[in-house]
Amino acid sequence: MAKLDHGKHEKHESLLYQEEAFRIRGAIFEVSRELGVGFLEPVYQECLAIEFASRGIALAAATVLNIRYKGQGLKQTYVPDFVCFNCVLIELKAVREIAPGHLAQTINDL
Numbered sequence: 001m002a003k004l005d006h007g008k009h010e011k012h013e014s015l016l017y018q019e020e021a022f023r024i025r026g027a028i029f030e031v032s033r034e035l036g037v038g039f040l041e042p043v044y045q046e047c048l049a050i051e052f053a054s055r056g057i058a059l060a061a062a063t064v065l066n067i068r069y070k071g072q073g074l075k076q077t078y079v080p081d082f083v084c085f086n087c088v089l090i091e092l093k094a095v096r097e098i099a100p101g102h103l104a105q106t107i108n109d110l
Contacts, residue, residue, distance in 0.1 A: 017085065017087055017088055020084065020085045020087070020088055021088065023055060023057055024052075024057060024084055024088060024090065026055070027048060027051040027052050027055050027057060028048065028051075030051055031044060031047045031048050031051050034047070035047060037096075039094060040094055041081075041092050041093070041094045044092055044094055045061075045081055045082075045092055048082070048090075048092070049061060049082070052082070052084065057084055057085070058084065058085050058086065059082050059083065059084045059085075060082070060083045060086075061081070061082055062079055063079065063080065063083045064077045064078075064079055065077060065078045065079070065080065078109055080109065089109065089110070091105075091106055091109065
């Protein structure tokens with residue numbers, strides 16, 4: 001069996017929550033394989049919730065997270081698409097490719 005070379009784009013040894021991330025990615029790949037492209041994010045989100053449940057992936061949908069600025073709580077909140085295993089945030093994007101703005105938003109969300 002040939003060994004896969006993930007190259008520089010995937011450094012599995014440096015991932016936090018490696019097992020959880022592996023299981024989450026498997027569910028995401030299955031939804032992508034089953035649906036393909038062309039749907040809006042809410043369709044993928046609903047299907048992913050079904051797939052997570054079928055795989056026993058602990059999740060919370062529409063969890064409201066508080067935001068702080070210099071130690072002070074803000075009125076604004078952040079609602080990720082999913083929180084899995086109580087430690088991994090999932091933000092869905094139904095786009096052809098991730099734009100710099102998507103990445104900046106994700107970093108800010110964290």
